[in-house]
Amino acid sequence: MAVNRQQQFEALVRAHSGELYRYAYWLCGQDALAQDLVQETFLRAWRSLDALRDDIAAKAWLATILRREHARLYERKPMPTTDITDLELSDDSPGPEHRGEDAVLRAAIARLEPKYREPLVLQVLGGFSCAEVAAQLGISESAVMTQVFRARQKLRALLDGKEPEAELHGLP
Amino acid sequence: MDCLEFRRLLGSDPHVGAADARAHMATCSDCAALAADAQAFEARLSAALAVPVPEGLAERILAARPEATVEPFQPRRRLAWIALAAAASVLLAVGVARHRQSTSLRAMVAAHVTAPDEHAALAMVAPVPQAEVEQAFADRGVKLADVPPEVAYVAECGIGRWRSVHMVSAGADGPVSVVYIPRDRAEKATAFHRAGLVAREVPMGDGTLFMLAASDTRFDALEHAWRNALEGLPAVASGSN
Secondary structure, three states: HHHHHHHHHHHHHHHHHHHHHHHHHHHOOOOOEEEEEEEEHHHHHHHHHHHOOOOHHHHHHHHHHHHHHHHHHHOOOHHHHHHHHHHOOOOOOHHHHHHHHHHHHHHHHHOOOOHHHHHHHHHHOOOOOOHHHHHHHHOOHHHHHHHHHHHHHHHHHHHHHOOOOOOOOEEO | OOOOHHHHHHHHHHOOOHHHHHHHHHHHHHHHHHHHHHHHHHHHHHHOOOOOOOOHHHHHHHOOOHHHHHOOOOOOOHHHHHHHHHHHHHHHHHHHHHHHHHHHHHHHHHHOOOOOOOOHHHHOOOOOHHHHHHHHHHHHHHHHHHOOOOOEEEEEEEEEOEEEEEEOOOOOOOOEEEEEEEEOOOOOOEEEEEEEEEEEEEEOEEEEEEEEEEEOOHHHHHHHHHHHHHOOOOOOOOOOO
């Protein structure tokens, strides 16, 4: 039984740690902190592993734990005002957003307000539907649809050097 | 579905799969072109979000799993040499896990005290009543022998899974963030840098005291004062040699 539990845990770590790191990175904007958040998430997941009945739901379960761990960092502070551009990187090396291709788009993503960035990351990176994102964030599906729509609109505007509120595709 | 509905759907989920959306695309070349453009952007967005994952992340997580350090190890005698190698691996895993835990705590403490909302606490200069400081520690199960002066802010903060007492010590040369984590004692005093601050962690009482500031000029004095408060014994600061 213990062996099965360990195998289940190891499979979870190997399957989801990379994706969770990316989610954590876009939540907090810091490489070292993102790694710590993922580690804390799996530590909590290990303790509660028996509660996970369905491996298919593991990704959403882990993402929810990670969101809570991130929020707990700022337990006494209102999180929605935290903007990724206000946070300092913890070392002098370039952050992941400056490495690899399309650093311009990554910088634009980092400039998005958290309320736009987080549902977009969950949808694009996590592969969650708008309904699933809504369930994770505790908001309505229509609010998620609006936020991810606006997020893409703002990104395109930032890339085009326009104001984020510029109209796209002829829509208000 | 009309063009407006289609384009709204496209903006919220570019991988339009609904039958009525596909039907609209088949009859509207403008929307079909927009859909192709949106899907190209989506591929670029997906690639941009996929920041590089640090090497060895999964192995570090597995090494830090609590049970990874305490599993019984009972090798057969004739495989003693394998046992030695395995034991060395376990020791290495314990070392990695402890190192990872200490670096994790440092990162989290630094993130906590440098959060944007912390700026207000750092600006406080009026001393809080000693009783408030004593109460914050008492709530964490720690009895103070004394309360160091110049505590301008005190709060019981959760930092990740750690329960801390978070303070700001005001001074003429700038504030020092002081965080005490009970029941998690560092192995030794360590100076480090995080988030643009100089910092020191010091084993103290049954826990660890963190000090973070723009400069470490007051660290020795604060360490001395807090050692008196937490251990009731005067001692030489770890940074003064």
